[in-house]
Amino acid sequence: MNESYNFLFEKFSLESRRLRKVFNWLAFFRLVFIVAFLIAGWFCISHFSSLLLVVTIASLLVFLILMKRQDVIRYRLDLTNALKEINRNEIEFLNSGQSVFYNGEKFLPERHSYAGDLDIFGEFSVYHHLNRTSTVMGRRRLAEKLLNEGNSADIMGVQQAVKELIKETDLRQKIQATGMLAKDSEADLVRIDGWSREVNAPLSLFERILSFAGPVVLLGLIIMSFVTGSLLIQYLASSAFVFNLLMLGKQIKKIKKELSGADKVDSIIKNYSRIAVLIESRDYKSALLQQLQTVPGSGHEKISHQLAKLSRLFRSLESVSNVLAAFLLNGLMQYHVHALHALLVWKNAHAEKLPEWLDRIGEAEALGSLANFAANNPGYAFPQIAAEPTFSFTNLGHPLILSNKRVCNDVSFDNKRFVILTGSNMSGKSTFLRTLGVNMILARAGSPVCASHARIFPVDVLTSIQQSDSLNESESYFFAEVKRLKSIMDAASDKTVFILLDEILRGTNSDDKRNGTMEVIRKLAAINCFGIIATHDLEICNMEPDYPGVLSNMCFEAEIRNDDLFFDYKLRGGVCRNKSATFLMKKMGII
Numbered sequence: 001m002n003e004s005y006n007f008l009f010e011k012f013s014l015e016s017r018r019l020r021k022v023f024n025w026l027a028f029f030r031l032v033f034i035v036a037f038l039i040a041g042w043f044c045i046s047h048f049s050s051l052l053l054v055v056t057i058a059s060l061l062v063f064l065i066l067m068k069r070q071d072v073i074r075y076r077l078d079l080t081n082a083l084k085e086i087n088r089n090e091i092e093f094l095n096s097g098q099s100v101f102y103n104g105e106k107f108l109p110e111r112h113s114y115a116g117d118l119d120i121f122g123e124f125s126v127y128h129h130l131n132r133t134s135t136v137m138g139r140r141r142l143a144e145k146l147l148n149e150g151n152s153a154d155i156m157g158v159q160q161a162v163k164e165l166i167k168e169t170d171l172r173q174k175i176q177a178t179g180m181l182a183k184d185s186e187a188d189l190v191r192i193d194g195w196s197r198e199v200n201a202p203l204s205l206f207e208r209i210l211s212f213a214g215p216v217v218l219l220g221l222i223i224m225s226f227v228t229g230s231l232l233i234q235y236l237a238s239s240a241f242v243f244n245l246l247m248l249g250k251q252i253k254k255i256k257k258e259l260s261g262a263d264k265v266d267s268i269i270k271n272y273s274r275i276a277v278l279i280e281s282r283d284y285k286s287a288l289l290q291q292l293q294t295v296p297g298s299g300h301e302k303i304s305h306q307l308a309k310l311s312r313l314f315r316s317l318e319s320v321s322n323v324l325a326a327f328l329l330n331g332l333m334q335y336h337v338h339a340l341h342a343l344l345v346w347k348n349a350h351a352e353k354l355p356e357w358l359d360r361i362g363e364a365e366a367l368g369s370l371a372n373f374a375a376n377n378p379g380y381a382f383p384q385i386a387a388e389p390t391f392s393f394t395n396l397g398h399p400l401i402l403s404n405k406r407v408c409n410d411v412s413f414d415n416k417r418f419v420i421l422t423g424s425n426m427s428g429k430s431t432f433l434r435t436l437g438v439n440m441i442l443a444r445a446g447s448p449v450c451a452s453h454a455r456i457f458p459v460d461v462l463t464s465i466q467q468s469d470s471l472n473e474s475e476s477y478f479f480a481e482v483k484r485l486k487s488i489m490d491a492a493s494d495k496t497v498f499i500l501l502d503e504i505l506r507g508t509n510s511d512d513k514r515n516g517t518m519e520v521i522r523k524l525a526a527i528n529c530f531g532i533i534a535t536h537d538l539e540i541c542n543m544e545p546d547y548p549g550v551l552s553n554m555c556f557e558a559e560i561r562n563d564d565l566f567f568d569y570k571l572r573g574g575v576c577r578n579k580s581a582t583f584l585m586k587k588m589g590i591i
Contacts, residue, residue: 005090012084019077026070033063082177097402103128107143117465118437132372134179136189137358138365145445152385158446159382161286165371172368175278182271196351202344214244215333241331248330251337266314273307279364292360303357313343370447383443383454394453398435407569413530416552421534422576423556428569429534433500462488465502492529499531525550541575
């Protein structure tokens with residue numbers, strides 16, 4: 001993929017330079033024509049002629065056309081620069097493994113069943129590694145995928161969508177770049193959500209009649225004034241102009257209420273609509289991607305159309321803050337009264353669906369992140385989703401470890417349900433637990449996993465790997481761990497789960513720890529759960545013969561080579577025998 005990203009980076013760099021030149025030339029010609037307009041207008045006023053009038057009007061029209069064109073070029077330039085940045089970031093990520101994207105730290109729940117232990121959120125986390133979303137809704141949806149347990153049908157639906165998006169690099173990057181230009185925030189989405197829930201009635205029939213009658217009467221009076229030159233008619237026309245302004249005054253409270261706290265809403269919704277246009281621009285085979293393209297319950301109506309309309313309505317209403325424009329537009333045609341009515345009609349018809357539409361756009365972004373992960377790692381496999389409990393991985397590795405340092409292992413639970421894992425410190429036990437857990441979470445999210453082949457049954461993942469003291473609750477490390485084990489046992493008694501335990505009961509003496517660990521294993525062996533418990537206590541491994549087909553001993557070994565300690569991080573059957581701690585202390589002169 002590096003070559004592809006380098007090619008795209010060069011392509012967008014060239015396009016950026018070209019668009020910058022076009023933008024600068026348009027700025028120059030805008031200056032020329034506005035100066036021409038001012039000069040021609042001055043001479044037209046002082047020495048009127050038809051030619052000067054034509055030049056004045058033509059200069060203004062050309063200036064307005066150039067201004068509109070420059071806005072288009074500015075957006076294309078911003079989009080191209082965003083695409084250039086995306087590819088530069090991907091190149092850096094593939095070369096160093098360092099991600100500049102949001103790490104999702106705010107999504108980390110307190111005391112979650114696995115998120116903290118498996119480094120799902122935060123710096124150098126799974127989310128940090130996967131995330132290519134650029135809107136608030138996209139970030140939320142990706143977090144939900146990593147936290148929620150999916151059923152088999154949902155997982156296979158996501159897999160199909162992700163596989164279809166892998167080859168759509170252009171589409172994925174354009175969605176990401178467009179989202180970058182939206183520059184929305186959690187506060188913006190809260191305001192939009194609040195606005196969508198406060199539904200107000202449109203204008204009454206009488207108010208609608210007056211909103212049309214006032215401008216029509218004014219137009220008639222203006223025409224009559226030109227024809228007759230009557231002062232009375234001119235007075236009546238002025239009165240009609242004032243009446244139209246009074247109609248705006250009557251609705252100004254409603255207008256302010258609709259616009260209250262709605263800063264940037266039009267531009268944010270506009271960019272969301274642009275993302276929707278991109279989503280709708282392809283013909284998909286995946287049922288999930290097809291669902292993202294249309295408004296629920298409205299046939300073939302497009303989400304992009306409704307979002308673009310909402311953006312236009314907000315933009316029309318927001319111009320009321322321009323005093324001169326509001327004075328002229330409302331005095332002549334009650335412009336903002338009509339804009340308010342149109343917005344309220346839209347709101348009553350569609351506002352309750354708005355959160356779902358934005359959520360669908362976020363879903364497309366989250367799927368794009370998973371597809372980007374798959375594209376960057378073509379050797380990763382999409383796991384087969386089993387109909388009954390089974391778990392097996394071939395060449396399983398941790399996706400956050402660079403490929404040139406990653407050691408992969410095979411593991412299967414087809415002929416056992418629980419593994420007692422032994423090994424010395426630094427041999428790789430904890431990393432392997434996290435490796436297995438992270439890939440289980442990726443599989444449940446519909447993502448490929450860091451393995452050449454995998455087969456899983458979607459279940460809850462429960463871990464106890466890195467407990468800590470709680471100062472706020474005056475809770476010791478040991479008590480926190482016991483409470484965690486209690487919650488795991490309660491969950492495991494109700495349904496099939498996958499459990500990962502690392503050296504439990506560390507806060508007590510050796511005998512108590514051994515006895516407690518063995519009792520935990522006996523209880524786990526008696527219920528329908530799967531997983532691994534890592535321990536340094538080799539006596540616990542003696543339990544294997546008592547639970548055939550349930551327990552299995554596996555280990556990571558250390559070797560002494562040339563008077564140095566060597567770890568190969570390869571998973572083996574059996575019990576760890578080497579004593580690395582004694583060797584290290586002798587080598588360092590401690591004993």
